Amino acid sequence: MKRYRKPVQYIVLAFVILIGGYAIGRSFFHTQEVLKPGSEAPAFNLADLKGETHDLASYKGKPLVLNFWGTFCPPCRNEMPALQKEYEKWKGEGLQLVGINLSEDRITVQRFASGVGAYFPILLDRNKRTEKLYGLKEYPTTYFISADGIIQDVVVGGPMSEEDIDSRIRKLFGR
8 A cells, every 4th residue: 555655645746736727827817808998887886984885876977987906006006196186176077986995904995095195985895896897907997987887998007197087087078
């Protein structure tokens, strides 16, 4: 019996490596793409920092800027003040801006938002379901969605400047 122990161990090890490699490969090479302009924005239902639920349908009829971000992401951190300024500038005309944090805890997100001066609604995507629906590959990713729920523009990466955000918001309002 001892004579077969080593070969059996090697076979088991090879099997474990093969299965692990397959699982890792599937996660890295998953083919879902970031949604493109002209696509309908997928529905979501997420809690904000106070525990209140928000869904995409509640924003219908108003232009929406949807920003996916994380506290661990320097470009996300750098563009937050510009997003806040543009939100304050346009919210009187009906613009909605929502930040969706990518699976971090509420306290960390609250501290971060206060620290960078972000006071627009921030939702928590704890199970990454919304992130997957939108096909995110990089942070930050920002969707500019028209009042009828159609994605008009997508910016992957960042940080965006106030001028860049402003020009995209103007397009949402047809200006």
